[in-house]
Amino acid sequence: MTIVRWAPSPTGRIHLGNARPAMLNWFFAKRHGGRYVLRMDDTDTARSTREFADGVEADLAWLGITPDLLVRQSDRTTLYDAARDRLIAAGRLYPCYETEDELDRRRKRARAMGKPPIYDRAALKLTDADRAKLEAEGRKPHWRFKLDGRPVQFEDLIKGPQTVNTASMSDPVLVREDGSYLYTLPSVVDDIDLAITHVIRGEDHVSNTGTQIEIFEALGGPVPIFGHHNLLTDAEGQGFSKRLGSQSLSDFRAEGYEPLAIAIMASITGTSLPIEPYASLDDIAARLDFSMISHGAARFDPVELDNLNARLLHTMSYEEALPRLSSLGLEGEAIWLLLRDNLAKFSDIIEWSKLVLGPVEPVIADEDRDFLALAKALLPPEPWSLETWGEWTNALKAATGRKGKPLFLPLRLALTGRHDGPELKSLLPLVGRKACLDRLP
Ligand code: GLU
Numbered sequence: 001m002t003i004v005r006w007a008p009s010p011t012g013r014i015h016l017g018n019a020r021p022a023m024l025n026w027f028f029a030k031r032h033g034g035r036y037v038l039r040m041d042d043t044d045t046a047r048s049t050r051e052f053a054d055g056v057e058a059d060l061a062w063l064g065i066t067p068d069l070l071v072r073q074s075d076r077t078t079l080y081d082a083a084r085d086r087l088i089a090a091g092r093l094y095p096c097y098e099t100e101d102e103l104d105r106r107r108k109r110a111r112a113m114g115k116p117p118i119y120d121r122a123a124l125k126l127t128d129a130d131r132a133k134l135e136a137e138g139r140k141p142h143w144r145f146k147l148d149g150r151p152v153q154f155e156d157l158i159k160g161p162q163t164v165n166t167a168s169m170s171d172p173v174l175v176r177e178d179g180s181y182l183y184t185l186p187s188v189v190d191d192i193d194l195a196i197t198h199v200i201r202g203e204d205h206v207s208n209t210g211t212q213i214e215i216f217e218a219l220g221g222p223v224p225i226f227g228h229h230n231l232l233t234d235a236e237g238q239g240f241s242k243r244l245g246s247q248s249l250s251d252f253r254a255e256g257y258e259p260l261a262i263a264i265m266a267s268i269t270g271t272s273l274p275i276e277p278y279a280s281l282d283d284i285a286a287r288l289d290f291s292m293i294s295h296g297a298a299r300f301d302p303v304e305l306d307n308l309n310a311r312l313l314h315t316m317s318y319e320e321a322l323p324r325l326s327s328l329g330l331e332g333e334a335i336w337l338l339l340r341d342n343l344a345k346f347s348d349i350i351e352w353s354k355l356v357l358g359p360v361e362p363v364i365a366d367e368d369r370d371f372l373a374l375a376k377a378l379l380p381p382e383p384w385s386l387e388t389w390g391e392w393t394n395a396l397k398a399a400t401g402r403k404g405k406p407l408f409l410p411l412r413l414a415l416t417g418r419h420d421g422p423e424l425k426s427l428l429p430l431v432g433r434k435a436c437l438d439r440l441p
Contacts, residue, residue, distance in 0.1 A: 005039045017240030023281075037067060043074065048074075064263065098123070165210070201227075230297055263284070264308060265308065314343070324346060358438075388429060
């Protein structure tokens, strides 16, 4: 059974860059009939809040994803404590007492000597007596994982064969001085405990994967398959960031974008699939194979989003639109089919429906007043059909000699109050004779 997880840190509202792994994991689970775990990586208690976590859940639901399971790392500390103790017992986790200042000085010294600024493992040489002395001074240890220091190889689902050499890395701190956990260990413990089969995340985690594979092995857990996807950048090529206040999903939602448009942009950008109005998330899942994910950056184009959003609306069936039309009191298939082509955002339907239902502020130029009065007199009797517009304008043409723009534009301006809009031929029968008479002088 395929089991994936999406593991956001609830330290802000999620943005498009976060939505990418959320979607890619979902498509992978759907393609393989698997399960999807939403894991809140909330070990950073200073920055994570319940409110942000609730926001993540709401955003995910808005995108159309329903996780099979939700877990919060803040509820699972006992598991991490047990893993910590096992690593200590196995000699893979060791206490260190250096302050940030001391580490900083050592890194500078190493750089000055042309050496890589990696941790020198001085703490491994401390005797029991040294440690007792440091603790008597009031120092508390943080704990580092002793890396094997070897080329860790794995077959990446997206990027192909990868090697991360942990010999060039500092032993990572897994436990802070106050006993709290950094992300690295809890993530591995959870992946083992929840039987995660595939870890699909951004390529900024590749070196992490080298470290984490060693931790998986040290804990005796099965190592999942990893897949690292290219990162989404904004139009300028900058990464999205909660701290930089990149536009969040809730902002897009408030601006009236379709969730499917956001889901498509977040996932299909930077793949070989075209950005187009896919019917549903299942439709994308059926088509998106991970071999289609590009190796270069995935650059988000806001103009493309606007086009896509509009195209989704222009092809939206009445059945799909109906619940939202009902909530606006705008039922009517003919009205929807006539007006949907004009929409950039769904809520534009409110303004456009006034063309049919009124009120319309007719625009009438002085020089057209007589022409429009004649048009009013020649308005055919009901019943009206798609032929009515042609009959009416032919009669007007014969009576006035007008044709083309001077014939049609004054009628459009009077009947709709605007220069652009749907075909008058289709609009006319929906407006009806009485309302048309009211709009003509
Ligand atoms: N909380 C981590 C992040 O948001 C999760 C990374 C992972 O998927 O393991 O980057």
